[in-house]
Amino acid sequence: MTEANALTIAAARDALRKGELSAVDLTMACLTAMDAGDGLNAFVHKTPEIALDQARAADARRGADAPDLNGIPLGIKDLFCTKGVPSQAASNILRGFRPEYESTVTAKLFDAGAVMLGKLNMDEFAMGSSNESSCYGPAVNPWKSDDRELTPGGSSGGSAAAVAADLCLAATGTDTGGSIRQPAAFTGIVGIKPTYGRVSRWGIVAFASSLDQAGPMTKTVRDAAIMLGAMAGHDAKDSTSADLAVPDFEAALTGDIRGKKIGIPREYRMDGMPAAIDKLWADGCAMLKDAGAEIVDISLPHTKYALPTYYVIAPAEASSNLARYDGVRYGHRAKLAQGDGITEMYEKTRAEGFGAEVQRRVMIGTYVLSAGFYDAYYNRARKVRALIKRDFEQAFAAGVDAILTPATPSAAFGLGEMANASPVEMYLNDVFTVTVNLAGLPGIAVPVGLDADGLPLGLQLIGRPWDEAGLLNHAYVLERAAGFVSKPAKWW
Incomplete structure (x- = not known):
């Protein structure tokens, strides 16, 4: 048992x-x-x-x-x-x-x-x-x-x-x-x-x-x-x-899912995409087609702006939300030297309490919200976000029921391997997923296969707003067709 x-x-x-x-x-x-x-x-x-x-x-x-x-x-x-x-x-x-x-x-x-x-x-x-x-x-x-x-x-x-x-x-x-x-x-x-x-x-x-x-x-x-x-x-x-x-x-x-239309966005075919991810995507299309769905090519033209848009909006909101962590009401408070005032208490507490990535994003967010740069960065990112959302709305208005994409640009990488990479290289892990958050849509990742090293790979399905029921049914069909039952060998 x-x-x-x-x-x-x-x-x-x-x-x-x-x-x-x-x-x-x-x-x-x-x-x-x-x-x-x-x-x-x-x-x-x-x-x-x-x-x-x-x-x-x-x-x-x-x-x-x-x-x-x-x-x-x-x-x-x-x-x-x-x-x-x-x-x-x-x-x-x-x-x-x-x-x-x-x-x-x-x-x-x-x-x-x-x-x-x-x-x-x-x-x-x-x-x-x-x-x-x-x-x-x-x-x-x-x-x-x-x-x-x-x-x-x-x-x-x-x-x-x-x-x-x-x-x-x-x-x-x-x-x-x-x-x-x-x-x-x-x-x-x-x-x-x-x-x-x-x-x-x-x-x-x-x-x-x-x-x-x-x-x-x-x-x-x-x-x-x-x-x-x-x-x-x-x-x-x-x-x-x-x-x-x-x-x-x-x-x-x-x-x-017979008669359902599955959109395949051409903009998600990234340069340098690993062959295993490309094959997985093609296999997923074939599985859904075999289940009776119609596979259609679609265009989401503003996808190329999604990562920079996300990495303006998300840090901006983070810098605002994280302003409450100041050492006054709860959580960590730095030890102060004699003569330190409230400004030093804020500075020392936040420097000690926040890690490097959080500090980076808070500083980016504060910068893009500052008086001289608000229109150049934050306001422009909000406008591009609206265009990204409109791309999806037009695809769904044309009769697409769900959109199939890769979930990640690779299989899992080693801990510490990105330590010397630029933050942007790490941010590229989100290249297939951030559009869904910017547009407020439902999205699901389903395990579909293993790469040559035996590591799991997943596909993403994106659904119409509020149609989690339909999205889950599409994912259910993909899951059954893929038949993914692999488990990690216990080493821990």
Whole structure:
């Protein structure tokens, strides 16, 4: 029999409802796996007492009418505020911060009976593509092709590593420019970024407020549908939350996409794209075509401006959001010398508390928002963002139901390999994903194959706004056609 911690949400749900498995036993299996997985550095704050209390409560309410997530052990990204549990966004500036409140997403998950195993590693303030900017040190990809330790991607690197290594059944992630989809592709799991506004941002530490969106990271598309249903919904505490009914995403997984149009954007064919990625994309097209979909070429002409646009808007919003971390109210405060005033306290606190990547982005953001450069950079980036959004609107208006692209420009790379590269080279990891955030669209990464070194590769599907149900169904078809069942060999 499959070890309990290796089950999918759907399989565990069914076993729990039938009484074949208890939530306490399932949670203990995950806690054991979590402790054995310390070498991956995925869990950074463990909460076994909370997990077992929640599991016992789940067993008490168990039955055929229990919620889908009742008794399901999850990992929670360190960006989500969890009451009484350290929530420090992988930053030294929030060391010691234990919120007095629960984020809307975690509250919804716990109301649905989910079990929290602990908090997961990530890039500091979600700024990064490799999980190397974390104050906890990098999370490690459970996949290996040689002696190197590989990145699990970022910023939701701990979430991706934990799910891929079966330390938990699923995890929460956040996606500002690809931070769910890129790590999902690097670790051979499924990750969906919903439409902006589908999931509440309240209680999630902000990076770039017009781009951030939370979503599930799971072992299968069905699991993503189940978990998204619990996370989504209107929240009066979040002014950007959409007051829309949440469909039954799992029921939408019919596996029938006959007659649907799948767009293939010509601008995503990048110079120097690895042959393995190009072949994967072609194979994905063939799979969807075999399922009855029509493959059509489309143009998204402003794609080439997406990365520079993103790296103006995101740092601008970050510099504004991170201004609140000043050493006055909570978190880290620097030790001051005699004669130091409040200005020195701000400067020393932020210099000590923020890592190099966060400092870089705050400075860029402050620069592009400054009086002399606001119109030249920030305002222009906002206008280009509108054009990128319009490109997608025109494609969907022409009848395209979903868009298929690569998820990443390569397989996972080694930790430390980008240390001497320019920041721009690292930012190129987001080249296929940032457009989706700029346009506010839903996007999902699905594992489709392995490269020549045996590392997972994923494809991305982009959906119409608010059509997560249709997007998940397309992903379900792709997942079944690809038949990806590979797991990392356990070395940790």
